[in-house]
Amino acid sequence: MIFQETYLKDAFVVNLAPHIDSRGYFVRLFSKNEFKEIGFNKEFVQVNYASNTQKYTLRGFHFQLPPFCETKLIRCVRGKVQDYIVDVRKGSPTFLKSFTIELSGDNTQMLLVPEGFAHGYLTLEEDSSLIYFHSMLYKPGHEGGLRFDDPVLGIEMPAVPEIVSEKDMHWPYINETHFTGIKTRHHRKRYRHIIHFPHRKRRIYEPEKHYSEN
Numbered sequence: 001m002i003f004q005e006t007y008l009k010d011a012f013v014v015n016l017a018p019h020i021d022s023r024g025y026f027v028r029l030f031s032k033n034e035f036k037e038i039g040f041n042k043e044f045v046q047v048n049y050a051s052n053t054q055k056y057t058l059r060g061f062h063f064q065l066p067p068f069c070e071t072k073l074i075r076c077v078r079g080k081v082q083d084y085i086v087d088v089r090k091g092s093p094t095f096l097k098s099f100t101i102e103l104s105g106d107n108t109q110m111l112l113v114p115e116g117f118a119h120g121y122l123t124l125e126e127d128s129s130l131i132y133f134h135s136m137l138y139k140p141g142h143e144g145g146l147r148f149d150d151p152v153l154g155i156e157m158p159a160v161p162e163i164v165s166e167k168d169m170h171w172p173y174i175n176e177t178h179f180t181g182i183k184t185r186h187h188r189k190r191y192r193h194i195i196h197f198p199h200r201k202r203r204i205y206e207p208e209k210h211y212s213e214n
């Protein structure tokens, strides 16, 4: 596994190392020892699987509220998605900035979504499925969400979402209730096997302009 540090503090792209032979391939998705390299020492306590029938289905952007914040490891096992994360940690240097990556059943990348990040994706192919590893159990009633089209986030998608749940259509636009209060980790130790993504220019967040009545 090779960990690629993103420009969002604590969020990593995990590059897998498949063992290929005449049968196909074998690949390790998680190893406690390898993840220690990036300071990850939690346990995954729940594994979820989501199947999406249609292209341009959107799920997200979701996070669990304190004290049930969770780290998630995301792998697309079939089809293709554009995956997004948004830093909603109050006080984080990358607060409200987003990162996106294409994940697919054919590529060998996963995304590690740290605590205090919202996560979502848009399917780019029919029949796209994902598996998520969670460090916290599902807590109904403790879910937070961001609108995928919130102008504060300025997220550009490759296509207009065509299928979105009622719940995801009704998240309020950015306001204080979204801020998880999770602190970023302060250590900035350099890790082995880490590649850095270049910074992307994002629009400046101006709360007084963007807070909505919702």
Ligand SMILES: Cc1cn([C@H]2C[C@H](O)[C@@H](COP(=O)(O)OP(=O)(O)O[C@H]3O[C@@H](C)C(=O)[C@@H](O)[C@H]3O)O2)c(=O)[nH]c1=O
Pocket: 048, 050, 059, 060, 061, 062, 063, 072, 119, 120, 121, 132, 138, 165, 167
């Ligand atoms: C997330 C979740 C949902 N459910 C139930 C609640 C509901 O009846 C049904 C569908 O739930 P949702 O509409 O919230 O599912 P969905 O919109 O797919 O939610 C997921 O979105 C992606 C982007 C993530 O990152 C995941 O962590 C999760 O939040 O499944 C569970 O039983 N356990 C769970 O862990």
